[in-house]
Amino acid sequence: ASDTQPGGDGGTSGAPAPSTVKVGLAYDIGGRGDQSFNDSAARGLDKAKSEFGVEVTELEAAQGETDAQKEDRLRQLAESGHNVIIAVGFAYEKALSAAAADYPEAKFAIIDSAAPEAANVANLTFAEHEGSFLVGVVAGLKSKTGNVGFIGGVNTPLIQKFEVGFEQGVKAVKPDATVQVKYLTQPPDFTGFNDPAKGTTAANGMLDAGADVIYPAAGGSGAGAFEAAKAKGAMGIGVDSDQYNLPALANVKDVIITSMVKNVDVAVYDFIKAVKDGQFKSGLQVYDLASGGVSFATSGGKIDDIVPQVEEYKEKIVSGEIQVKDTK
């Protein structure tokens, strides 16, 4: 939690509000409907669309495409008159740095990456580790066996941020607790985000080994983990959005005690709004606990008894008293 208010180092560009805002959004692989951060971004887009009535175009990335193809996607958006362009996912780093330079009048944003730095690029990153720390605290407090499990969809640094934060949170309240860790697939095999069956198997393994809380940061595979938790009367922790309220997970909602909410939708919405109001800020904007970019959900009321404790930890993180690691 290095800097605590969004847009810490970015300077407001004096650019006046563009007459008409035309938003182009380029998804990462998975696109709209991935039940993960792409969907979250989509929600933000939809909100902006309905509130400001802005014109939007959504484009999807394909499995196995090159930087050149991503760059082409961004350029085509710019060429077709989009002046607010949002790239979802760090995979757009290179593509964006090339494209943004050629369209200075357009405003770009990239989700989940601190690079590239440019006058017309906003880098919207999230402190997933901080949010994960808090749900780790929840897990630690709620676990009776002192044994909890983390399931990562695909073994990437991004997902590892969830893991390390979670583990640190658990240990903070139960130093001697066991945290089981399993990644479903290794990159570039990204099926780990789409294979509920694997999620179930992994979760069962952890539950059989004594875990009673499972935290799946595994996109669509998470549903499988929750199924397992439900079958064995264990607890689950949602990720990315408040999954307790996700229709797709209605049948397992009662095992979801909390969720690590990563407000990509907020970030996207804010960004569009900012540009529309002529408030565009370039540079790094960390969405962390302090700024409410990440948080823990309380829907379902399963953790009402411990909310105060969790809030304490939140304060400590915000105040910098607790430093949450984001890498192993």
Next chain:
Amino acid sequence: MRTLSARSVLLGLAAPLGALLFAVLVCALILIVSGHSPVTAVDSLLTSASRPRTTVNSINSAIGYYLAAVAVAIGFRMKLFNIGVDGQYRLAAMLSAALAGAAFMESLPSFLRVTMTVVAAMLVGAVWAGIAALLKVTRGVSEVITTIMLNAIATNLVAYLLNPDRLAEAVPGSNNISTRPITEGGQVPGIAIPGSTSALFGLVFLAVAVGVGYWFLFGRTRLGFEIKATGLSESAAVASGVSVKKMVLLSMLLSGAVAGLIGLPQLLGSSHSYALDFPPGLGFIGIAVALLGRNHPIGMAFAALLWGFLDNSSTSLDIAGVPREIVLIMQGVIVLSVVVAYELVRRYRVRAEQRDVGRALAIQKSPEEVSV
């Protein structure tokens, strides 16, 4: 390898063109049924075709696809199905990227550096394919299984090595992770194309060279002949003094070596490091392209270009509101209709050939039964 007659040239052209036409019709139908306008689709295809950047990107993609196709085709020529091209090139790209990026390389002259990278990639690819070959000749294990398995194993191996404690370095602030970036001297400069922001990969010449080598191998050399013969009839090859085991080893190693090259144009021309987002899956595209190009050096080149173009114009379709999965469907339809057309033409060829045989027989015999 037959002498070109006017007929065979004509037929050679008839097949792909007719097929393409058919494919377009089918796709138009799909579009209409799914409530999209074929006109806008075709229109956006044409615009993207006329856009230099897209053209260059298409060719750049095609370079990788072509290399992949050649790697697969070498196996096909002797009935070896190397499904493992994918794993071979990913492992090769990753390791050669680590080598090319290594600090000690920076002192070396650029040419030597690139050469070492290329050689390393070929070696890695060959070794990975060699495992399958070895198991095949010593234990008769079907290369279909081993290469499928080795693909998965390669994935795990790469993931293991692509780790800050090993061959990778974490870029602070980034969620990506990659091998140490290859500095100027280790890269292969692209060829700037007027009107296009992306440059043509310098290693396009490598692909051309590989294509020529492939043609020469099977058209002119003894090794190529023996590989071909083994593919056509193992027993006849053995009786003719061909060592099948040797051929399996050689062709699989060759296939693997070429597979090792697949990632290099992208790596040395654009990515400059092997990262999480390095394009996977080219090995499988290679299978489709090889079959589409019927293992022919030129045919595969056209197939690769077609594939590259379709992949790179999918964004234009996307913008025009044509969902990208329709592009997948198109590709499938094209593959099918092209091969169906080829098959029909081939049948016609065979009949024609027999007709010639018949005439020859008739003439050499007495004239009376020439009258059909």
Next chain:
Amino acid sequence: MSGGLAVGQQTAPAARRSRLSPMTYALIALGALLVLSAVRVITGAGDLTSTGSVQAALTAAVPIAMAALAGLWAERAGVINIGLEGMMVLGTFGAGYAGYQWGPWAGVVFGLLLGVLGGLLHAVATVTFGVDHIISGVAINLLAPGAALFLSKQFFADAAGGGQKQSPRIQDAEKVSVPGLPDLLGSIEDKRWFFVSDLAGILRGLTTQVSLLTVLAAVLIAGSAFVLWKTPLGLRLRSCGEAPVAAESLGVNVYKYKYLAVTASGAFAGLGGAILAVTSGQFRDGQTGGRGFIGLAAMIFGNWRPGGLATGAGLFGYTDALALRGSLAVHALLLLLAIALVVVAVWQYREGAPVLSAVSAAIGVLFAWWYFTSDGIPPELVGAAPYVVTILVLALASQRLRAPRAVGEVYRRGEGK
């Protein structure tokens, strides 16, 4: 092409020597189990023989086995089916579409039917048009996912609980247990006795909470064995894969049986996909994750026989389950493999194959060394276990694999020589 070159295969008459008596098989199984329990005791990796592992192994194995069975039907009739993956994808979609509206069994049926469509397409291309079997399969692997995703956006995007890339939830199929047994076996398993507890664990896994879909799969495998080898239809179908012209000369309509076989193949692949989707509780884009190809491998592994492919799928499912459930068991696998390899070494030596014996011994020692000098396998490598094991088993089991004689060949009536 999965027939491929004969090089490297022992040309010993496959028939006689591969016929082991049930007794022998039983003994081998017993020996394997003894070793397994020994390793379990030494390493303390209870997961090796735990109920959970066995259940997970079954769930993982079933879709693969169905894909393998699909491959079997096609290749026994002489048609290679690389398109299994694509047909499975169609199956997953079908199951998603019907499953969430009318329940799991409707899903299974619907997935099967969509698989049939894929099979028919493959049949038209390969049988009617005589297209190269592989390329037709590759094309289907391109078409099917595109079509499935396209349809899923059409039908699931606005369905409650669905999304553009996933169906709403599907009820899981009924699960059954052998009454009484679970608790009894459970108590024995918990005792952690050598062998007895292990046996109990495995049996419990096989008798507790078994999905009816798993039962269905088992029935279909046995049924296929019967139909293909004990009925006129099966004989005719296989004759099309061994010697189509001979079949033609006896009045068998080769086209008909090839169509039938490839369609059935599509049905089984679709079913495999459907079962995957139902047990996963939903259709998801890209959910098959290469299981079709693994199925193909399992079929070859199983020497184009139902029992064999079931073994292959089971072995893969088991190791895959271990790898996913935790890392300890996979570490224990090292020791297991080491022992197995040494056994093979001894056996091969007595068979008179000193080189092979030496090689397996060497690898065995290597594994043992790895096991004893490490307290775990790097997590990135754990996932490779099923693939490595498959290769090792194939490499060490002596090769008598025999593809149908005419597999992959294009047949046309009245043109046989």
Next chain:
Amino acid sequence: MSTEPPGGEPALAVELTGITKRFPGVVANSDVNIAVRPGTVHALVGENGAGKSTLMKILYGMQRPDEGAIAVNGSPVDFHSPADAIRAGIGMVHQHFMLADNLTVLENVVLGDEPRGGLGLDFAAARRRIREISEAYGLGVRPDRLVDELGVGERQRVEILKVLYRGARILILDEPTAVLVPQEVDELFGNLRDLKAEGLTILFISHKLDEVLSVADDITVMRRGTTVASVAPEETTARKLAELMVGSALPVPELRESTVTDRPVLTVANLTLADADGRKVLDDISFTIHAGEVLGIAGVEGNGQAELVEALMGIRKPDSGSVHLAGEDISRLSTRARRESGMGYIPEDRHRQGVLLEATLWENRVLGHQSRRPSARGPLIDRRSARADTQRIVETYDVRTPGIDVHASALSGGNQQKLIVGREMSGNPVVLIASHPTRGVDVGAQAAIWDHIRRARAEHLAVLLISADLDELIGMSDTLAVILRGRLVADYDPGTVTPQDLGSAMTGAGRDAE
């Protein structure tokens, strides 16, 4: 014409009238008329490609005639598939075996007409049925063997059993004797006579005219797709028949003055080879062939000839024994090295070992010579001279083809064989290993091939000749040996030996080696 049935006789078993069948550019049959009397053996003779197989395939419903009518037992029929023909009581034994190696004899026999019991196939009933028939005609077929494990003789009997199993009353046998030795042939003819006695009708195709004369009641001669004559055996001779077929004399390979020198070229000592089950397929084989000598080896197929040849060519590794070529020990050399040191090889199965069916003629000429001029220069293939030399072979060996760029599959087996002989004779070899060099080849082509071998022999070529055609063996060989169960059991002087002596020695009935 003897095809007019005298009044009062029963209807003709088969009557083909005006049958015409065109393949692309080829008239396989043009206006063919044949009448087959019931309860007779009716022979059909003609050179390769004369149209015999096609005609029979038409009668059997495997191919449809473009014109003409077929009548069976007096009533007109129209077959769409073999199934129809089988229903009409017709059965056919094909020129090339129609068996699935990977299936059992039982499965091969019942295929398409399976006895059903309960849910599935009634194996017990099938087994019973097969045993009955097998005993009734002394075929000695074992139902549960894998066809893979059977020799040609037994395969041939399985083929016949297939036909009988379907209760065929009209049997078509297309070149059934091509692969049989005299004793097997006699057995077969014995069976045919029994069948005839039971009132079955038999259509019989063969290139061996003396056989035809001995067994046939009527003979129809075909030539270039049409029937040129119908004769009764008692009114004709082999020579006359041959003239009707090709208009040329039947070339009986008569003996020549010996060209044998005393220079040993191929010396084989104590060659021994065991199969997978440890059974000795080659048992202590020793012989020497001198320059200009033809050593003929007679034997019932499956007594080790194939293994011997493959051992000599280095395709199989013998367990013990040595092979010397012109004094050089080549026991350790690879197949290619042996070929390069001057061994030519005409394999017994041209489609398996001789040609690449899907490659052009000139590429087939390179096959086996890919490391030598004129086909190759160093590591490269020399296309120009390879093509030139292929042209030469096509001309000198009269290979009937429109050019050297057509695929070998487009040539008839006979013509494929000529190409192979020409290839193996090129680059004048010192030893020629020839297995059945004229099998299935018509009389004209036979004569040509024999001449070429003789000419080479006159120029000191040493030849190992293996053949099932005893006349060929006796006529061509300077020395004759008989192989039985992997051992050379007897030597004969071709000058004095008769086919019958050989036959009995081949089946182990004869006196032992002197």
